[in-house]
Amino acid sequence: MSxxxxxxxxxxxxxxxxxxxxxxxxxxxxxxxxSMTILRLHDLRTQRIxxxxxxxxxxxxAVLEDDYRKIMKNLGFNLxxxxxxxxxxxxxxxxAVSAYIPDTYAxxxxxxxxxxxxxxxxxxxxxxxxxxxxxxxxxxxxxxxxPSMFRDAREPILVxxxxxxAVVGHELAESLGLRAGDRITLFGRTFTVGxxxxxxxxxxxxxxxxxxxxxxxxxxxxxxxxxxxxxxCHCAGNELANVRRDVASVLPGVQVIEQGSKVLTxxxxxxxxxxxxxxxxxxxxxxxxxxxxxxxxxxxxxxxLALLASALWVGLVFYTNVRERRGEIGxxxxxxxxxxxxxxxxxxxxxxxxxxxxxxGYVLGTSIGLARQGEIGISFLDPRLFLLTFCxxxxxxxxxxxxxxxxxxxxxxxEVLREE
Amino acid sequence: MLVLDRVVKxxxxxxxxxxxxxxxxxxxxxxxxxxxxxxxGSGKTTCLLIAGGLLDPDSGKVLLDGHDLHAxxxxxxxxxxxxxxxFVFQQYHLIPYLSVLENILAPEAAxxxxxxxxxxxxxxxxxxxxxxxxxxxxxxxxxxxxxTALARALLFRPKILLADEITGNLDHVNAQIVLGYLREYVKxxxxxxxxxHDREIASQADRVEYLPDPRELETPR
Numbered sequence: 001m002s003x004x005x006x007x008x009x010x011x012x013x014x015x016x017x018x019x020x021x022x023x024x025x026x027x028x029x030x031x032x033x034x035s036m037t038i039l040r041l042h043d044l045r046t047q048r049i050x051x052x053x054x055x056x057x058x059x060x061x062a063v064l065e066d067d068y069r070k071i072m073k074n075l076g077f078n079l080x081x082x083x084x085x086x087x088x089x090x091x092x093x094x095x096a097v098s099a100y101i102p103d104t105y106a107x108x109x110x111x112x113x114x115x116x117x118x119x120x121x122x123x124x125x126x127x128x129x130x131x132x133x134x135x136x137x138x139x140x141x142x143x144x145x146x147p148s149m150f151r152d153a154r155e156p157i158l159v160x161x162x163x164x165x166a167v168v169g170h171e172l173a174e175s176l177g178l179r180a181g182d183r184i185t186l187f188g189r190t191f192t193v194g195x196x197x198x199x200x201x202x203x204x205x206x207x208x209x210x211x212x213x214x215x216x217x218x219x220x221x222x223x224x225x226x227x228x229x230x231x232x233c234h235c236a237g238n239e240l241a242n243v244r245r246d247v248a249s250v251l252p253g254v255q256v257i258e259q260g261s262k263v264l265t266x267x268x269x270x271x272x273x274x275x276x277x278x279x280x281x282x283x284x285x286x287x288x289x290x291x292x293x294x295x296x297x298x299x300x301x302x303x304x305l306a307l308l309a310s311a312l313w314v315g316l317v318f319y320t321n322v323r324e325r326r327g328e329i330g331x332x333x334x335x336x337x338x339x340x341x342x343x344x345x346x347x348x349x350x351x352x353x354x355x356x357x358x359x360x361g362y363v364l365g366t367s368i369g370l371a372r373q374g375e376i377g378i379s380f381l382d383p384r385l386f387l388l389t390f391c392x393x394x395x396x397x398x399x400x401x402x403x404x405x406x407x408x409x410x411x412x413x414x415e416v417l418r419e420e
Numbered sequence: 421m422l423v424l425d426r427v428v429k430x431x432x433x434x435x436x437x438x439x440x441x442x443x444x445x446x447x448x449x450x451x452x453x454x455x456x457x458x459x460x461g462s463g464k465t466t467c468l469l470i471a472g473g474l475l476d477p478d479s480g481k482v483l484l485d486g487h488d489l490h491a492x493x494x495x496x497x498x499x500x501x502x503x504x505x506x507f508v509f510q511q512y513h514l515i516p517y518l519s520v521l522e523n524i525l526a527p528e529a530a531x532x533x534x535x536x537x538x539x540x541x542x543x544x545x546x547x548x549x550x551x552x553x554x555x556x557x558x559x560x561x562x563x564x565x566x567x568t569a570l571a572r573a574l575l576f577r578p579k580i581l582l583a584d585e586i587t588g589n590l591d592h593v594n595a596q597i598v599l600g601y602l603r604e605y606v607k608x609x610x611x612x613x614x615x616x617h618d619r620e621i622a623s624q625a626d627r628v629e630y631l632p633d634p635r636e637l638e639t640p641r
Contacts, residue, residue, distance in 0.1 A: 012517070331513040
């Protein structure tokens with residue numbers, strides 16, 4: 001007859017007492033395991049949400065980049081490379097260029113390994129009176145984008161105007177009733193209207209674009225241009241000095257001015273979009289963190305309360321058990337049981353209660369916690385959480401039963417036997 | 421040999437002390453059956469509990485084979501008791517959720533040893549309980565309960581058996597059966613100290629000691 005068998009027989013005999021304590025330990029362990037599982041789920045969900053948000057932000061930024069590339073095409077030029085002898089005061093006052101440079105400059109610039117300059121568009125433009133229509137226009141000769149052998153072959157952002165064709169600004173087209181396909185005469189030469197532009201609210205609305213060589217012929221400036229327009233430069237405003245230095249090393253005697261507002265607008269817009277994305281992400285992080293703090297605060301109150309209530313209940317269960325077994329303890333003492341034997345009698349029972357409660361509590365708490373996991377598939381068995389729950393349940397049960405067990409061990413058998 | 425040397429026990433009651441056990445000298449030799457007879461409240465149970473080391477006397481000594489029981493620590497006394505002293509009580513004090521055999525083997529749990537199955541069955545056979553081995557105390561008659569308690573007390577062959585009114589709940593036939601077992605035990609060299617208020621029961625012992633009425637001995641302190 002071992003103490004172990006005595007404990008088992010007593011548990012079987014007084015099931016209600018044992019089950020009552022077991023329920024208390026199970027509930028405490030379940031609250032612990034459940035709240036930890038919910039926190040774990042919350043952390044995993046947060047990680048996934050943030051990863052998705054970051055991915056979305058990256059995708060949105062890529063789309064935005066492409067949008068800006070297209071927008072920049074419509075906005076026009078980022079940089080203007082002008083003849084060195086062009087008076088900028090005249091240029092700003094008249095919005096027209098009166099000096100010239102060789103059209104080979106564009107080719108030289110394109111072949112130079114200047115990484116900051118991209119999409120070169122040489123042009124010859126002059127404000128002239130359109131003799132056939134008696135209208136002042138800006139005549140622009142362009143050859144489209146100068147291809148560069150040092151950069152990737154991307155689609156040119158501005159397509160050249162074909163020879164014999166003209167692109168007409170909005171105001172001219174409207175006032176003269178021109179449409180695509182119409183034929184116009186310009187300085188005695190006939191052109192087909194290839195396209196009428198949308199309204200831009202600038203001098204473009206009174207401009208006519210034709211092939212560069214034809215413009216050079218009309219304006220009597222063969223082999224000359226008066227500006228090279230550089231689109232989508234890799235430069236922000238503060239890097240303009242570097243661009244000027246690079247251009248000067250290839251084309252001495254030209255000057256570079258910035259279409260400042262456009263470049264900065266683009267950079268600012270990108271920065272702002274990027275900042276807003278980061279702020280949105282930070283906001284999400286903040287919200288999730290706040291929610292976690294609230295969950296954690298709730299758990300940090302609920303779990304200790306559950307443990308305390310459970311400990312009190314288990315203590316009461318064992319105290320009742322000790323009172324009920326006074327005669328049994330007395331006779332065991334009379335038969336020669338030592339203090340440690342009586343302690344073992346109750347603490348073995350508490351150990352069993354803790355082990356069973358820890359197991360049941362883990363299963364119950366984790367099941368309840370995982371019931372709300374949704375799309376997040378996490379393992380039912382988390383070894384660390386299981387160990388924490390199991391050990392807490394065992395320690396709780398042993399600690400709560402210690403005082404009643406000690407009280408039992410200290411009882412005087414003579415008093416008990418006399419009472420009985 | 422058990423020796424009670426000028427053993428006295430009193431209890432406080434207000435400003436007075438009540439004498440529970442008047443000074444007593446008692447010797448029980450090996451192979452001797454001694455009865456202590458006295459009226460109700462004369463201190464018979466107190467005498468027995470002191471003799472078994474379960475209660476400390478106010479004064480005097482209790483020696484078993486020369487060992488002073490009340491000079492031992494609590495745990496030393498428990499170990500000594502488990503090897504040398506057997507108890508049987510009027511109320512049996514069987515453990516209700518254990519079977520007859522398990523109750524007989526209960527001292528093993530107290531002693532932390534579990535190898536007495538054969539001895540337990542042998543005792544059950546001796547006490548006519550072999551057909552009741554799996555029954556719980558609630559399923560036994562009073563005589564069977566007391567025989568189970570007696571078998572339990574004798575599991576480790578103690579030097580002395582202390583019996584407290586063990587025939588008090590039994591009819592005449594069962595009382596004689598139980599007393600017969602005690603006499604058998606004494607024949608094998610064991611000692612028995614039986615306390616009883618029943619003169620007829622006491623008269624079956626080898627020797628009878630009388631305890632006076634304690635009310636005559638109460639003295640204010």
